[in-house]
Amino acid sequence: MKTVILILFCFFLSYDHGYAQVVSGISVKSNKWSKNVVEVEIRGEINKGWIVYSQDNQSIGLNGLKMEVNNAEIEFGSPKQRCTPVIINDDLFNNVPLAVFKGHFAFSQLLHFKGSIPGRLNILLSGFASKGQKFLPITDTLNLVIDADNKSSHVVLDITSLEISKPLSNCGIGKSESHYSILAIFLLGFAGGLLGLLTPCVFPMIPLTVSWFSGQSVNKASGIKNGMLYGIFIISIYLLGSLPFHLISGLKPELLNSLSTNVWVNLFFFGVFVFFALSFFGLFEITVSGKLTNKADSKSDLGSIAGIFFMALTLALVSFSCTGPILGSLLVGSLSSSSGAWALTAGMGGFGLALALPFTLFAMFPSWMKALPKSGGWLAVFKKSLAFVEVGLAFKFLSNADLVDHWGILPREVFIGIWLLIAMLLAAYLLGAFERSANLNGRKKIGYGRIASGGIVLMFAIYLGAGLFNKSSLELLSGFPPPTSYSLFKHNKTHEGGIKPDVMNDYQAALALSKKTGKPLMLDFTGWACVNCRKMEENVWTKPEVAAYIRSHFVLISLYVDDRKELPLDQQFMYGKKEIKSVGDLYATMESVNFKQVTQPLYVLLSKDEKLLNTPVGYTPDTGEYLKWLQCGFEASRK
Template sequence: MKKLFASILLVLLSFIGNAQILDPVSWKTSVEKKSDTEFVLVLDATIEHEWHMFSQFTPDEASLPTVIQYKNAKGNYTLVGKTKESPYKKVYSDIFEVDEYLFENKAQFRQTIKITNPKVTSAKVYIEYQVCKEACIQQDKTFDIKLPISSIEESKAEKSVVKDTLVKDTSEVIAVPLITDENRPVGLKSEEINQKLYGLNVSDVKQIQSTSDTKENEVITEKSSLWKIFGLGFIGGLLALLTPCVFPMIPLTVSFFTKSSGSSKSGGIGKALLYGAFILAVYLLLSVPFHLLDSVNPDILNEISTNVWLNIFFFVIFIFFAFSFFGYYELTLPSSWMNKTTQGENIGGVLGIFFMALTLALVSFSCTGPILGSLLAGSLTADGGAWQLTAGMAGFGFALGLPFALFAMFPNMMNSLPKSGGWLNTTKVILGFLELALAFKFLSNADLVKHWGILKIEPFLILWIIIFTGLALYLLGKIKFPHDSPIQKLSTFRIIFGVVTALFVGYLTSGFRVNEETKTFTPLSLLSGLAPPVGYSIFYPNDCPNNLNCFKDLKSGLAYAKEKNKPVLIDFSGYACVNCRKMEEHVWSKPEIDKILRNDVVLISLYVDDKKQLSEEEQLEVIKSDGGTRILENYGHKWAHFQTEFFKSNSQPFYVLFNPKTSEVLNTPVAYMPEASEYKTWLENGIKNFK
């Protein structure tokens, strides 16, 4: 039930834009015939009360103008003159300090066309516009306007018959039955279960007491990790500021606060500071449900993150987000939500300011939603948790609220802000390419956990090379998307960023270099935790990291270590564990570490997210660390229980140096340790204690 609740919550956060959408402009199209070859296309807009949209000719340094494109004009018809529009209203903008041209209640656009292809049946018209009230919404429509040409010949479509070919599945499926109340072993005590599963009892293992220095280092590492995630969330918030849904709201909102307070400058600053604080609070509240889940069951976020179908769901969602950023459709929240928050703004005082912050969060969802989805999904990793999600949300909300408070205190700084324009859409498209690339990380997670073998390192790198080649071509003006304005001249930013992206494509291709020592592809530092392990390969397959010798079973590994008289390195890992891949590819690959792992220890890698089902005799009911019970159904359950039962830890990576003969833990177990020198010292100290 708890898993179901978490999954439903994730679905709501990701798919919330599929309900009724806010659409304050309704359209009607018609055609006026001037001659047999000339027609007038007419677009009539009805605008809801208190809303307004902008003319095609409103100044560039003001709000976004209406843009109309005739998609199928080439080869079919020519435009006679420019698109005409009904009279607009000229209103001076205190924010942009220019006259803006806008329509209220209704607007009309007329374009005369001359037919050049007698077989054309319709005119495809695309219109993009900004409609505003307290907030602004970027919208677009495509109309397929039928042309009343009597001489049109209907084209005939050839029918093709596709024969279905039936392929017989000859693969053998072996079903392992789950334990039920009828066949579950009863009366087994924890000691008997542990002996049966692991060949050990908790009382047999001689633990090392953690020193105060070790505990202090663990706290520092955890805090450092949270600050890093806060920083990533902050960067995400800054990116959200540079989107068309948020950027135009900065001067509008700041001007409202500074002018609504009259001569009291401090009052306006106080309201703006409160507004920024409430923006931060709104995003922090989104992480609260995950703390409730984490307190009920410490393993639940790990189980959610490694759930195969949830990772596939995230893959589909990220593809959906990417094409939204590309401009093929918009994500908006239910209009009833925004109407209620807008009504709340009229309350006034502190509560009114809170509803203004909530309205901004809802209205900007089409741009912030995909970024928040990335933050949410990224935090739900095997080495993540609710506090990491809170840290990320805090960074995001802080970055989003900071400009409103900052510009209220120093209003002259707004003069240095760039004007709204096509660069805002360019930012969205760049984010779309990044969302598309990240989507395959989640498909890779599912593939690794289920061992499907469909997204090994080679196809993953090829897909990323294609995606970032597309981004480079877009930045250099070779590819266009629906909302892109015509490029008169490439900006310096686009040229520089395009060249950097092209260099990154070259970096990705270097991942196909073969390391002759490990007989694997060369790990790419920037892709640690994003790409599959280099050993998960079509051409250079290897079941163990860096082509090391390792065991995936505890009992057989311990028996081998006893025979060879070597200490054991127990590696609690996960197929979808980001920091595990970083350790394997950037610490274990160091020559001095690799030498120790190959010669001085026996490596036992236990994957806590392995979904391979256990045999019937091992599907036992065990007591969890919180006093509850669970049925061990797969190997991931088995190894996760071993880690929590014997070592009181449930995070990965987690490393234990162990004496197989005396069952003694040789030194204090450690978690993620990115400094190779520190990890080497830890290994050497444990091996010294074994000798």
């Protein structure tokens, strides 16, 4: 017992010194002994002055080097030393003789698999090392490829009979989703820029900017030139904000798509949006360093072009406390786009354009300022109203994480109930309920615009209430709440008429069913956190003609590319340099490899012998167009 306490004391005593590099050049290899047995050998170099404790010190309670695999289907044999340890009297353990490795170490172990041997394994190497009075743990995760040819024989990733460029029929060519996504993100950014204009950090800057330009411009022509330069610089500054995303090596659309459905990323954005909301409510102010803004402002007195640039930079920095949350929303929107960093560039360009337009026009034509409404209390009301919206958006990201990891904490009715509460609180705020309760001796006059806005929000709350009690499918919000299948009730009335997949996340089972029934396959590449997927399921698949046609003519399989459920060990493998570990990994890779797409939804029609029937399509909200595509593919299967 004393020795164990001594080990713990040494560990905590030395931990403050930091995790030093103890071993290097670690290698792992395997040797297949039989159908279910593999020998794994690990070797490594020990840095000068360090010693690593071997497995022969169990008598004093000191664990030596060992390998572990987090899987109950594997049994370990006894470890075998592949190099001889030396015996030393260790000062750290009262000069007790201990077996240690110096310079290098090597040991092996037999792994007995209850099922078939997988193609890859993650092995945790652990142990302890010391140098003088330092005593540190060793932990390292090693990726072992057992047999490069053993890629889960019953899991098919490549559809060898498929020719993506030669479908059996040329009908059903879908719209270019990448262009649609870039345009959508640009418009989203433009709308965000317009919202940013109405915040208290930006709107009062307009007259200040115009007065600055009036002093700088000697005539109308120079005023127009300076105003145009100012607008160009504003747009350029926001475009430059997306530049780092283009410079990141290996940034691909599928990476951004994976990030958008990552549980921790969604939880992070949930926290960020709550943080921004609290700022908009006035609990604290988000500001850029005063030193930075003052320095940029001081540079605005430089020569004409340089001064205009720093004036634009000052605007971007000073307004960040209000535009930051909106830009954060824009960043999130670009994550799920198939166009990668270009979508973010388009969004930032749209934001900068919307923000630059009024400043540019008023700088060019100062007389237009007379038509501009005066800043005042309405700006504070607008900012707090945005705070309620930020809270609602925060719960959307929490819902994404809940759906992907299947926690069950935000089913459809709970999510709608939260949004309903937020809408009612916003309506009460706009209609002055909080001001009246805080000021009982006098009633503050509420403007007509605020009353109208409160009425609109109240109608939205009533609309949400109908969805909460299953009286409406909330078609206008389709894709934002969780799907109707993710409900507190076993039978959700709003989902009547919809269709359920014949098979979920099992391509081989669906293919077998297709061959048995003679029906062609309909592949639905989808995601738990995919907004457009929910729109298709709730607005198009629920149409009687579409639902009936799919049920009677196809074997429908839904493949979730963001499903985090781990595959059985014998179905995990390496595909090139990519690790296929989860259900989502498998079907996301299957989509990109076979159909050269990374977006969801993606609908693919295959014959029972895996021939491509027509061109795959993505999000297609037009019911007639979608039904025509289905009919075209089925007709191709009969040829």
